[in-house]
Amino acid sequence: EPEVTQTPSxxxxxxxxxxxxxxxxxxxxLYFYWYRQILGQKVEFLVSFYNNExxxxxxxxxxxxxxERPDGSNFxxxxxxxxxxxxxxxxxxxSQTGINSPLHFGNGTRLTVT
Amino acid sequence: AQKITQTQxxxxxxxxxxxxxxxxxxxSDQSYGLFWYKQPxxxxxxxxxxxxxxxxxxxxxxxxxxxxxxxxxxxNLVIxxxxxxxxxxxxxxxIGYNNNDMRFGAGTRLTVKx
Numbered sequence: 001e002p003e004v005t006q007t008p009s010x011x012x013x014x015x016x017x018x019x020x021x022x023x024x025x026x027x028x029x030l031y032f033y034w035y036r037q038i039l040g041q042k043v044e045f046l047v048s049f050y051n052n053e054x055x056x057x058x059x060x061x062x063x064x065x066x067x068e069r070p071d072g073s074n075f076x077x078x079x080x081x082x083x084x085x086x087x088x089x090x091x092x093x094x095s096q097t098g099i100n101s102p103l104h105f106g107n108g109t110r111l112t113v114t
Numbered sequence: 115a116q117k118i119t120q121t122q123x124x125x126x127x128x129x130x131x132x133x134x135x136x137x138x139x140x141x142s143d144q145s146y147g148l149f150w151y152k153q154p155x156x157x158x159x160x161x162x163x164x165x166x167x168x169x170x171x172x173x174x175x176x177x178x179x180x181x182x183x184x185x186x187x188x189x190n191l192v193i194x195x196x197x198x199x200x201x202x203x204x205x206x207x208x209i210g211y212n213n214n215d216m217r218f219g220a221g222t223r224l225t226v227k228x
Contacts (some may be wrong), residue, residue: 031214043159043205045220056215091159099147099211100166104177105159 002026006092006106013082013113021077021109023092032075033093033103034067036060043091049075082113116141116208117165118219126225127196134181135222143167143210148189150180153203153221162204165189196226201219 005024013019025032034046047057047067052068066078075094079086086111093103117140127133150162150226165173165180173180181190189208193200203223209216 033216035218042220043207045215045217047189049212050214056213058215089157093159095214099209100164102149102161102164103159103216104161105151107158 003110004092004094004104004106006090006109008109010110011112013111015084015113016081018083019079019111021079021090021092021111023075023077023106024073025075025092025094026096026104027073029094029096029104031055031095031097032069033065033095034077035091035093035105036088037108038088046077073101079111082111084113087111087113115213115215116143116146116210116217118206118208118217120206120219120222122222123220124223124225126227127193128197129131129228130195131225132192132194133196133224135193135206135224136193137206137219138188138208139189139208141187141208141210143212145211146207148180148182149202149207149208149209149216150178150189150191151205151218153205154199155202159205163191193224198226198228200224201226 032049089108091108092106095101095103119138146167148165152160163175163178179192203219203221206219
């Protein structure tokens with residue numbers, strides 16, 4: 001069964017550094033998402049992406065964050081200048097049609113900011 | 115944006131018994147989807163079941179069923195014949211026709227006792 005893949009599985013970075021989290025969504029999916037989950041807490045929506053542009057973003061997704069689909073397969077989340085509170089699990093997800101199809105999640109990237 | 119409320123932070127159930135996990139939602143969309151996800155201790159997000167707002171019948175998937183009461187805006191998950199492997203966090207989520215942002219509740223931690 002096709003799956004969403006995320007790399008790396010764990011990233012450690014120093015405060016103030018830029019990080020890029022990478023995702024390969026399922027190939028025939030049209031909608032792409034990033035979520036984050038601080039350890040043991042709720043799954044928080046960051047941003048959704050459709051037709052090569054951001055369709056929704058949350059209040060968390062400020063100017064420090066950006067997303068890109070640089071080619072036909074990859075979907076990236078960039079955090080420009082990481083803060084300690086950015087430490088979390090970041091999940092990428094994709095879906096076929098949005099409202100009536102489930103999001104398929106990758107296994108996540110655990111980001112640790114020191 | 116949609117809002118999801120899960121009022122049970124933790125639930126216990128005896129193996130082989132049924133359990134109901136509560137979920138209420140608030141949305142201004144006329145058309146929306148409701149989803150349940152399972153997150154075991156390993157961290158991945160596993161899709162369980164989907165209910166469309168215009169579906170007249172309650173969704174079922176194996177041992178999972180969704181008790182959908184549209185007028186009360188509730189979408190409770192029923193797990194029948196609980197198994198030890200059902201011990202996990204369970205998240206209710208919704209996405210609206212006019213919003214491409216699936217929002218999650220705070221989750222319920224289910225523990226199945228032998």
